[in-house]
Amino acid sequence: MAVLAPLIALVYSVPRLSRWLARPYYLLSALLSAAFVLVRKLPPVCHSLPTQREDGNPCDFDWREVEILMFLSAIVMMKNRRSMFLMTCKPPLYMGPEYIKYFNDKTIDEELEQDKRVTWIVEFFANWSNDCQSFAPIYADLSLKYNCTGLNFGKVDVGRYTDVSTRYQVSMSPLTKQLPTLILFQGGKEVMRRPQIDKKGRAVSWTFSEENVIREFNLNELYQRAKKLSKAGDNIPEEHPVASVPTAVPDEESKKDK
Numbered sequence: 576m577a578v579l580a581p582l583i584a585l586v587y588s589v590p591r592l593s594r595w596l597a598r599p600y601y602l603l604s605a606l607l608s609a610a611f612v613l614v615r616k617l618p619p620v621c622h623s624l625p626t627q628r629e630d631g632n633p634c635d636f637d638w639r640e641v642e643i644l645m646f647l648s649a650i651v652m653m654k655n656r657r658s659m660f661l662m663t664c665k666p667p668l669y670m671g672p673e674y675i676k677y678f679n680d681k682t683i684d685e686e687l688e689q690d691k692r693v694t695w696i697v698e699f700f701a702n703w704s705n706d707c708q709s710f711a712p713i714y715a716d717l718s719l720k721y722n723c724t725g726l727n728f729g730k731v732d733v734g735r736y737t738d739v740s741t742r743y744q745v746s747m748s749p750l751t752k753q754l755p756t757l758i759l760f761q762g763g764k765e766v767m768r769r770p771q772i773d774k775k776g777r778a779v780s781w782t783f784s785e786e787n788v789i790r791e792f793n794l795n796e797l798y799q800r801a802k803k804l805s806k807a808g809d810n811i812p813e814e815h816p817v818a819s820v821p822t823a824v825p826d827e828e829s830k831k832d833k
Contacts, residue, residue: 753777
């Protein structure tokens with residue numbers, strides 16, 4: 576059973592393997608997960624390993640290792656029924672190109688209130704969250720495609736600036752699954768956010784894919800509207816100050832003054 580449960584989970588996740596293997600850290604995770612089984616089962620290596628089996632066979636699992644594997648398999652399957660039995664490595668931080676402005680606890684309010692004609696999409700994230708790191712390249716690609724004068728993209732690390740999470744009601748608890756959170760601001764006010772929050776304070780299930788963000792936030796419409804506003808602002812003629820012309824004093828007033 577200790578080996579059967581991981582194999583069932585592996586077979587269940589076969590359609591996703593091709594996409595995972597294209598990323599080096601997932602391939603490394605698979606190798607690390609299989610390393611223990613290979614070392615224990617490979618005859619030239621396993622002969623030098625200690626064992627607590629009654630028959631003294633070092634190339635098979637003993638009762639202690641079987642219990643550990645069954646316990647870990649149960650935890651992984653309960654946490655995520657679609658997950659594989661892998662000791663996955665943490666995805667690397669995204670270091671590619673982007674048009675994103677990073678806020679702190681002071682600059683976020685100032686930037687949102689500075690020009691209310693600008694529409695902002697702000698991601699509330701934390702570096703320790705794997706979901707945030709997986710969404711980072713998608714969000715960066717969206718900023719490269721849709722960033723313009725009237726539509727800007729921003730990010731704020733709520734793991735570092737905890738008061739921002741309280742101010743904008745974004746929970747950092749892993750149980751609520753609110754990270755990452757995308758909030759659309761127009762006129763300095765929140766218009767919508769994803770994921771939505773239910774009455775119990777938990778996030779409603781929502782997939783952070785490029786297609787979902789474009790559809791839910793109407794990015795194509797926002798982009799066209801922002802482009803039109805920016806062009807209209809550029810075509811407004813500048814108002815030149817009118818020089819004041821000195822008015823002549825009537826003769827009647829001058830005579831009375833005299």
